Amino acid sequence: MTVDPLAHPTSDDVAARLRSRGLRVTGPRLTVYRTLARLGGHRSADQVAAAVAGDGPGLPRTSVYNALKALADAGLVAAVDAGPGTALYEVHGHSHHHFLCRRCEALLDVPAATPVQDLLGLQLPGAVIESAQVVLRGVCPQCAGTPAS
């Protein structure tokens, strides 16, 4: 079993990453991370909680939220705002942005070929930009091909 540099971090990687941020390595955090990685894509906290519950005793809702927050602080998980009251989480992989279709509500990944924060950072002297989230809205290619209802 060779090491694939593109694969998700192993549990050991996750543990090291948490420790390096001064966060403790706990069961819920590893469970939530592994579940989110296995599910892939954009998932709500409750989707994660449901998936965790499907694998065994499950975790309280609050614990899933706590774990997601800790993982996000450690930079292992990214939170995406897909509208008010709709937070989605995903394992932090290669940088990309999001496109939200107004017609079918699909959430598509958009490659981040351009370093957006570099461009915009110039406009905000003195600020430390730690992350940039881009949400594009419009009509996705599939819906654009069919006439509006």
Next chain:
Amino acid sequence: MTVDPLAHPTSDDVAARLRSRGLRVTGPRLTVYRTLARLGGHRSADQVAAAVAGDGPGLPRTSVYNALKALADAGLVAAVDAGPGTALYEVHGHSHHHFLCRRCEALLDVPAATPVQDLLGLQLPGAVIESAQVVLRGVCPQCAGTPAS
């Protein structure tokens, strides 16, 4: 009184814009739009509702939400996600993006000198990109100058 091309749209402009989208021109929609324009900046739905109430009989909370949604559909108002469960609205003026300070929670405007959607649109062939929202996160210039607590 000359026409200032940089001024907010008049009520007539707003009415025309609503009609062009197949939306009806109603009292609540005009009231909400005018109030948001008068307040300026980024406002929550409840802030708008409170301001409306201060001017007379007020509007039910639901009506404010409905109106904001209709105005957003018409492109007259922009909704900014400033984290989960925190939607802010602003009159859709010149394109700009937002920076959210992790330390003091300030929400700053960032000039959009670069046409972000043009850059990213290239990555999504066939899609109709109607808006691009960029939320930068980090530490604002003021907080960056003071040591962390």
Next chain:
DNA sequence: ATCCAGATTTAGACCCTGTACAAATTTAGA
């Protein structure tokens, strides 16, 4: 000028996501 169909407003209850709290438990270093 009046009418009508359909969109919109309104009022209320409701849901959902996330947070606050305090006690029990667990981690990690001594």
Next chain:
DNA sequence: TCTAAATTTGTACAGGGTCTAAATCTGGAT
């Protein structure tokens, strides 16, 4: 092994937004 501090857990709570159905209003047709 032992201890202090971080974390988990269960419960309750809060804010923001949505759903529903009846009343009202808009805008085109008559």
